[in-house]
Amino acid sequence: MAVSDIVVSRSWLMKSMIAMPLLAATLAGCGTAAKNDTYDLSAPTSGAGPSAKGRQILVQQPTALQALNSEQIVIKVSSSEIQYLAKAQWSDKLPRMVQAKLVEAYENSGKVGGVGVPGQGLAIDYQVITDIRAFEIRTGGGSQAVVEISAKIVNDRNGSVRGQKVFSQTVPTGGGSNEAFVKALDRAFASVTTEIVDWTLTSI
Template identity: 35%
Template sequence: MKLTASTSTQRKATRTTALALLALIVAGCASAPRETFDLTADTGPLRSVALRAGPAVYVPEPAAVAPTSSDRIVVRAADDSVAVLPGVQWSDPLPRLFQRRLIEALRQCGLSGSSNIGAPIKLQTDVRRFEIDIARDLAVIEVSVELIDGGGRARAARIFVEETPAPDHVGSQAARALSDAAARVSLRIGQWARVAK
């Protein structure tokens, strides 16, 4: 009787240990570090814009909904469903990265872009799409933009769409395509804001 209880106890202990080990292995795989990317791109086209001091423009962090508001790279399938690329991520939540890109573009376009509140003009943005469209092999960015004066009135508004070829839907290729599209759309927004202000 004692022998049977001892054998049963050993089997339970072995099973518990095996399950705990399996859980650790699964947790280790799930928490493997993701490859991380930033919105970096050649700013050659931006350098061609004449630099000069201009009005201060406050650029708050853009609005966005999940999963675009996260640090994950978003893909859209042919059935219009969205998902995130496995094993990769942005270095910060996407709105924060795009905010920095916009500030850089405004400065290159001769405006004093800043993330500090208090400027007489606000560049309010809403990132509607920032993703790889798998069906069309494109990096797609759609941003709604408003220039708002100190009294809270919209001075100008526009929707910008930028599409860049993205034949590869993985890792660095997807991130690079989105970075290129971000650089182009930011430049267009900066040029528009310089005229519309």
């Protein structure tokens, strides 16, 4: 065997030894693919409040208890017990989703001068600060989707609270499937979001 043949053989062997772990890692990754159905929330496309074109607002990420601060969809089976919807999840942690959809809803209204999140460098007039108090399916006495969000409008220049209100909506699920639960939650959230946007436009 020529020296060149030995060099080629050793090179092929080294490449094969590197490729095998990579192949194993790829196959292992396929075996751990998520099996949950993943859902998103929608945002209203319009708002009925007055125009506030001269105002720019900042939407902070909502606060929430740990049970709601995840991708899991909450099922409340009693006043003191919660479970999570099997084989289903949100596309992101719930507070981040709510923040993104609120921003989208303000933008869709076309009635504010600007809207953004922390870090985007806007010259802010007001901050919208929210807390997710409920975002769940309640099963007692017929299943219902319940969304409750507390909101504050804070003057960014002096820190004073311009307004504070709790928004809540309950929607019958109309079925016991994962899809029925998520659709009901989406309808309840869309209604609450519309109310928050209209209230903000009226308040600023």
